[in-house]
C-alpha cells in the first residue's frame with residue numbers, strides 16, 4: 008500500500024512533528040561514533056524547513072526504561088544535527104510539558120527544534136493515549152521518518168497518528184518502497200542471503216522469503232543447524248538442536264517449491280572460539296569432533312559470490328561467519344564484494360551486515376542500506392510495521 012508523504016500535504020507555516028530514529032551509537036564519552044541515522048533524516052528535515060514548516064523533531068535514544076537518565080539525553084545529537092544542517096537546532100529538556108510548548112510556540116517557519124528523548128516517559132513504550140495526545144498537541148501534522156523504530160507500536164511512532172494527520176518522510180518512503188518492491192515485484196533472479204548466529208532469530212524471515220525468492224543462500228552459525236538436519240556432524244559448532252526438525256521442514260519446503268537453497272560445502276573450522284585459534288578449511292563432512300565451524304569456506308564463498316553476481320535483486324541479512332574476528336571474516340567479505348559487483352538491486356537489511364559492507368568499503372555500491380535492523384527483519388518477515396500502518400494511504 009502506498010503511503011502519503013510530505014510531498015502530498017501542505018506544510019507551509021505548519022507545526023510538523025517529525026519522528027526520527029536518532030538512536031545512534033556513542034562511545035563512553037557520549038560522542039557519536041556513527042551519524043548515519045542523523046544524515047539519513049536530513050532530506051526530510053531540509054525539505055520541511057525549505058517549505059517553511061516549523062519542525063519539531065522527536066526521537067528515542069537507548070533504553071532508559073521510562074526514566075530520566077543523563078546518559079541518554081539528546082544534546083550531542085542536537086549539536087551534530089545543527090552542524091549537518093548548518094543552522095541552530097534548539098533542544099528541550101523534556102519532550103512534553105510547558106518548556107516544550109513554549110519552545111514550539113517560539114519557533115518561526117524554517118526553524119527546527121529537537122525534543123528530549125521520548126523514552127524518558129514510561130508512557131512512550133506503553134503507547135499511552137494521554138501521552139500521545141500531549142505530543143500531538145504540539146503540532147498540526149505528524150511525519151514518521153523513523154523506519155528503524157517503525158516496528159514499535161509506541162506513542163511517538165504510532166499513537167500520535169490517532170490525533171494528527173500522519174504521512175511518511177522521505178527516509179520512510181525510501182525504505183518501504185525499495186524493500187517493498189523487492190518483496191512484491193522483484194526483478195529475477197531474486198536471491199536472499201541469510202546469515203547470523205541463529206535460525207531461531209530468523210525463522211519468520213526464512214519462511215517468508217521461501218515464498219518469494221529463486222535462491223536462498225544460508226551462511227553463518229545458522230547454517231550449522233541446516234547441515235545437522237542434512238545429517239552432518241558439526242563437532243563443537245553452534246547448533247540449535249531444538250531447531251533441527253524445523254530446518255528439515257524448511258529444506259523440504261524449498262525443494263517442493265523448486266527454490267534453490269544453498270548451504271556451505273566447506274567451512275573454516277577452529278580449535279576454539281577465539282581470534283587467534285588454530286583454524287583450517289574442511290569439507291562439511293569432515294568437521295573434527297573437537298572443532299567448530301566459524302566461517303563458510305573459500306569454495307562455498309566462491310559459489311555464493313557467483314550466484315549473487317548473477318542476481319537482479321539481492322537482499323542480505325546477517326554475516327556468513329564470526330566476521331568480528333579477522334580469521335573468520337573472509338566469507339562475509341566475499342559476499343559483500345559480490346554484492347558490490349552485482350549490477351542488480353542490492354539491499355542490505357540492517358544489523359551486522361551493514362558493519363560488514365562498511366568494513367569492506369563497499370557501502371556506496373549498494374542500492375540501499377536499511378537504517379533499521381529489527382525493523383528491516385520484521386519487514387522481510389512480511390509483517391505490517393505499526394509505524395507504517397498508521398500513515399495515510401495515497
Ligand SMILES: Nc1ncnc2c1ncn2[C@@H]1O[C@H](COP(=O)(O)OP(=O)(O)O)[C@@H](O)[C@H]1O
Pocket residue numbers: 202203204205208226227228229245300301302324325326327328329330331357358359360380
Ligand atoms: N559460525 C558461527 N558461529 C558462531 N557465531 C557466528 C557464526 N557465524 C556468525 N556468527 C555470529 O553471528 C552474529 C550476528 O548474528 P545476528 O545478530 O543474527 O546478525 P545480524 O545482526 O546481521 O542480524 C555475529 O556476532 C557473528 O559473530
Ligand SMILES: O=C(OP(=O)(O)O)[C@H](O)COP(=O)(O)O
Pocket residue numbers: 028030069070155156159357358378379380381382
Ligand atoms: O536501533 C534500533 O534497532 P536496531 O538495532 O534493531 O536497528 C532502533 O532505534 C530501535 O530501538 P529499540 O530496539 O530500542 O526499540
